[in-house]
Amino acid sequence: MSxxxxxxxxxERLQKIVKHCMNSPFYKKRFDEINLKxxxxxxxxxxxxxxxxxxxxxxxxYPFGIASVPLEKCTRLHSSSxxxxxxxxxxxxxxxxxxxxxxxxxxxxxxxxRPSDVFQNSSGYGMFTGGLGFQYGxxxxxxxxxxxxxGNTKRQIKFITDFGTTALHAIPSYAARLHEVMEEMGIDPxxxxxxxxxxxxxxxxxxxxxxRIEDMLGVKAYNSFxxxxxxxxxxxxECTEQNGLHIWEDYYIVEIVNPDTxxxxxxxxxxxxxLTTLNREAMxxxxxxxxxxxxxxxxxxxxxxxxxxxxxxxxRSDDMIILKGVNIFPIQIExxxxxxxxxxxxxxxxxxxKESNDDMTIDVELNxxxxxxxxxxxxxxxxxxxxxKDEILVTPHVRLVSKGSLPKSxxxxxxxxxxxxxx
Amino acid sequence: xxxHQLSVFAENKSGTIQRVLDLLKExxxxxxxxxxxxxxxxxxxxxxxxxxxxxxETLRAAGISVNLTDVFAIILxxxxxxxxxxxxxxxDADIDISYLYSFMLGNKGILIFRTKDxxxxxxxxxxxxxxxxxxxxxxxxx
Ligand SMILES: [Zn+2]
Numbered sequence: 001m002s003x004x005x006x007x008x009x010x011x012e013r014l015q016k017i018v019k020h021c022m023n024s025p026f027y028k029k030r031f032d033e034i035n036l037k038x039x040x041x042x043x044x045x046x047x048x049x050x051x052x053x054x055x056x057x058x059x060x061x062y063p064f065g066i067a068s069v070p071l072e073k074c075t076r077l078h079s080s081s082x083x084x085x086x087x088x089x090x091x092x093x094x095x096x097x098x099x100x101x102x103x104x105x106x107x108x109x110x111x112x113x114r115p116s117d118v119f120q121n122s123s124g125y126g127m128f129t130g131g132l133g134f135q136y137g138x139x140x141x142x143x144x145x146x147x148x149x150x151g152n153t154k155r156q157i158k159f160i161t162d163f164g165t166t167a168l169h170a171i172p173s174y175a176a177r178l179h180e181v182m183e184e185m186g187i188d189p190x191x192x193x194x195x196x197x198x199x200x201x202x203x204x205x206x207x208x209x210x211x212r213i214e215d216m217l218g219v220k221a222y223n224s225f226x227x228x229x230x231x232x233x234x235x236x237x238e239c240t241e242q243n244g245l246h247i248w249e250d251y252y253i254v255e256i257v258n259p260d261t262x263x264x265x266x267x268x269x270x271x272x273x274x275l276t277t278l279n280r281e282a283m284x285x286x287x288x289x290x291x292x293x294x295x296x297x298x299x300x301x302x303x304x305x306x307x308x309x310x311x312x313x314x315x316r317s318d319d320m321i322i323l324k325g326v327n328i329f330p331i332q333i334e335x336x337x338x339x340x341x342x343x344x345x346x347x348x349x350x351x352x353x354k355e356s357n358d359d360m361t362i363d364v365e366l367n368x369x370x371x372x373x374x375x376x377x378x379x380x381x382x383x384x385x386x387x388x389k390d391e392i393l394v395t396p397h398v399r400l401v402s403k404g405s406l407p408k409s410x411x412x413x414x415x416x417x418x419x420x421x422x423x
Numbered sequence: 424x425x426x427h428q429l430s431v432f433a434e435n436k437s438g439t440i441q442r443v444l445d446l447l448k449e450x451x452x453x454x455x456x457x458x459x460x461x462x463x464x465x466x467x468x469x470x471x472x473x474x475x476x477x478x479x480e481t482l483r484a485a486g487i488s489v490n491l492t493d494v495f496a497i498i499l500x501x502x503x504x505x506x507x508x509x510x511x512x513x514x515d516a517d518i519d520i521s522y523l524y525s526f527m528l529g530n531k532g533i534l535i536f537r538t539k540d541x542x543x544x545x546x547x548x549x550x551x552x553x554x555x556x557x558x559x560x561x562x563x564x565x
Contacts, residue, residue, distance in 0.1 A: 369490035372430035372537070373521065374460070374467060399464050402434050404486050 003306050006249050011044050013278040014253065018050070021284055024068040026061050047253060047276065052262065052287045055088065058229065062086040067283050069093060074282050078129055080228045090228055091282040097136065099279055100231045103248055104137020107237035110246070110305075111197060111222045113167050115142030118194075120165040122174060124150045129232025134169050134199070137234060143167070150174070153181045160193050167197040172205040172213055172221075179216040190218035199224050201233070206338060223312065229288060230275060236310050244297040244309030251278055254308055255287070256296060259317035260327060268298045270329075272317040273310070291317045293329060321416065323351065323358050328392045330415055333362065336387050342370055342380055346406040349396075351418045358420060360396040362388070365403050424545055425493040426558050427475035428535070431468040432488035433459065440468055443487060447472065450481045455564055456526045456535065469524075471496070471535060473562050492537065495544055496556035499525075499532035506534060512551055518543050528564065 001009070019038040021027040030051055031037070040049060057066070063079075064071060069091075076092040092100070113119065119138040125131030125147065138145040148159050156178060159165060170178065175198055182189055189195055195217055200210070201224035214221045225245050226233035235252065236245035247254055255274040256265050265271035273290045293316065297309040315331035322328070330349060337347055344365040352359045364384065371377065377400060385398045433439040440459070447454060453473040459466045472478050475491065482489045499505040506525065513520065513536075523536040533556065538544050548555055556564065 366432055366488050369430060369432045369488040372428070372467065372469070372490050372492040377432075377465075377467075400432075400434075401465075402432055402437060402439060403488050405434065405437060 001306060006306060007044060009250055010253055010278065014047065015041055017278055017284050021068055021286060024066055026066045027286065050286050052274065052289050053285050054289050055291065058088040059086040063089040064091065067091050069282050078228055079127055088229065093281045095281050100133065100234060101136035101140040103234035103251055104133055105141040106248065107224065107234055108137060108141050110237060110239050112240065113141060113143060113197060117143045117166045118146065118164050119143040119167045120146040120148050120159055122148045122150060122156055122168060122170040129226065129228050133226065133232035133234060153177060157182055157185060157187060160195065164194045166194045168195060169199040172200045172209055175200065175213050175217065195219050201225060225310065225313065227290060229285065230277065239301065239303045239305060241301060241303050244301065244311055246305055246307040247310050249307050252276065253278065254296065259320055268295055270295045270314055293317055321351065323360055323394055326393055328394065332391050333388055336391060337364060340384060343367055344403060347415065348406050349416045351420050353421045360394060361399055362396045363399050363401045363406055365406055366400050367403060424548060424555055424557065426471065426496050426556055426561060428492050428494045429470040429472065429475060429478055430490040430492050433466045433468045435465060443468065443482060446481055446485050447478060450478065452478045458524045475561065494535050494537045497534040498554035498556060499534055501530050501532060505532065509534060509553065512547050513544065516543055516547055
C-alpha cells in the first residue's frame with residue numbers, strides 16, 4: 001500500500017469506528033460533553049478534536065464500561081494484572097480475534113516465515129496475550145505451531161530438536177537460558193537444530209544483547225511490539241532490515257505527543273505513542289495514550305513497505321523527569337552508562353534542590369578498579385558527564401561509588417530519587 | 424625489581440577501609456605500609472603487604488574494587504639527605520613520578536614510588552647500585 005492509499009483507508013476506517021464508538025456509553029458521554037459529532041471528523045487531522053483515552057479510563061470503567069458492543073457478541077476477554085488499582089480488561093468479538101491473528105500472521109510472514117516452518121511458542125499462555133496471540137497468528141499463517149508455553153527448559157530443547165522447530169518466540173533472557181542449557185546438554189544449536197528465526201519482545205534489551213543472542217543460537221532475532229490494550233502482539237514488528245518496527249497503519253493511527261503538553265512532537269522526535277484502533281469491534285480505543293516512549297523513524301525503509309517505522313521503545317512516559325524545564329528519561333542516561341565497561345549496570349539518579357536550583361547527581365558503580373591513577377578515575381567521571389550532558393542538555397554531577405553499594409535494579413523506582421522541595 | 428601494591432577504591436564514609444583491614448587480618452596478611460589520598464568523593468587506599476597476590480584475590484573475592492600495581496621500593500640508609508639524593512637521580516633522568524611515599528622499617532628507610540617510565544627507572548637503579556625490595560622479600564621483610 002502506498003502512503004495516499006494508507007491515508008485514504010485510515011480516514012474511511014476512522015469515520016466508521018468513531019460512529020461505532022457511539023454505542024459505547026463511555027465514548028458517547030465523552031463526545032456529548034464537548035459537543036463533538038462523528039460527522040465532525042472530516043479529515044485525518046480532525047482526529048485531534050477527539051479527547052485522549054487513558055489507562056485510568058480503562059480502570060474507571062472496569063470491567064466492561066468502554067465496550068461498543070453488547071457483551072453477548074464478545075467471545076474472548078484478556079485482562080492485565082492490576083498492581084495499582086483495578087486491572088484493565090480488553091474484550092474481543094470473533095471478528096476481532098480473526099483480525100488479530102491476521103495482523104500477527106502478517107508480522108511473521110514479513111520476517112520470512114511460511115507454512116513449511118515449525119513455530120514453537122515458548123511464551124506464557126493464559127491472560128498473557130503473547131501466548132494466544134502468537135498461537136493464533138502462527139496457525140493463521142499455516143505453520144505447525146507448538147504451544148510449548150514457558151518453562152521446563154530441557155523439554156523445550158527436546159521439542160526443538162524432535163519437531164524440527166525453525167522459529168521460536170521467547171523473551172530474550174529465556175533465549176539466553178535455552179542456549180546455556182543446550183551447551184550443558186552438548187547440543188550445538190547451529191548443527192543439531194533447525195532454528196533460524198527468533199521472535200523477541202516484551203522484555204527490554206539492548207541492540208548488543210540481541211546480537212549476542214543471534215550469535216549464540218545462530219538465528220536472526222526480530223523485535224515485536226504489542227500491548228494488551230491493543231490486542232497484544234501484532235501491533236508493530238521489525239522487518240528483515242532490523243531497523244525500526246513497522247506499525248500496521250491499516251489497523252492503527254499513530255501519533256507521537258509530548259507527554260507534558262500533549263501536543264504533537266516535531267517529526268522524528270521522541271514522545272509518547274498514542275494509538276487509535278481502526279478495526280476493532282468489541283472495544284475500539286480512540287487516541288489511547290500508551291505511555292510508551294518512542295519516535296517515528298524518518299525516511300523510507302529499504303524493504304519498500306510504506307507503513308511507518310517506530311524506533312525501539314525508550315521507556316515509559318511515567319518515568320519522565322523534568323529538570324530545569326528539560327524533559328529527561330532515565331533510559332537516555334542508562335543507554336550511555338551501559339557503554340562504559342568500567343561501570344556496573346546499577347546506577348542511581350538523585351534530584352535535589354541546592355540553593356534553590358535543581359541539581360542532578362548520578363551515582364555510578366565502578367565495576368573494577370581498572371587503575372591506580374586518580375587522573376584516570378577523574379577523566380572517566382568527566383567523560384561520563386560530558387556524554388550525558390550532550391544527551392540531556394543538563395550537566396549532572398557524576399559520582400563514582402564502590403561496587404555493590406547501590407540498590408539492585410529490581411524496580412525502576414529505585415533508579416530515581418527525587419528529593420526536590422516543592423516550592 | 425618492583426613490588427606489587429594494592430590500590431583499593433575507597434569511597435569516603437563507606438567503611439571500605441575497615442572492611443579491607445578486617446579481610447587482611449582474617450587472611451593473616453600483614454600490612455607493611457599504607458597510605459590514602461582523597462578527593463571530595465573517594466580515595467585510593469594503597470597498601471604494601473606481606474603477600475600481595477593472595478591479598479588481591481582475597482579482596483576481589485569479597486567484592487572490593489582493587490587493583491594490583493607495580494611500584495618501586497628503594498631501600499635507603501638512615502642518613503639525612505638520602506631521600507633527596509636518590510630522588511634527584513630520577514628527576515635528573517627526566518623520570519616522572521606519579522606518586523611517592525616513604526616509611527621506616529627497622530633502621531632503614533623505604534621509598535615507594537610509581538612511574539610510567541619503569542625501564543628508565545630500572546636503569547637508574549642498576550647504574551647507581553641502589554638497594555631495592557623485590558617481591559620475594561616482602562614476606563620476610565617484617
Ligand atoms: Zn522495512
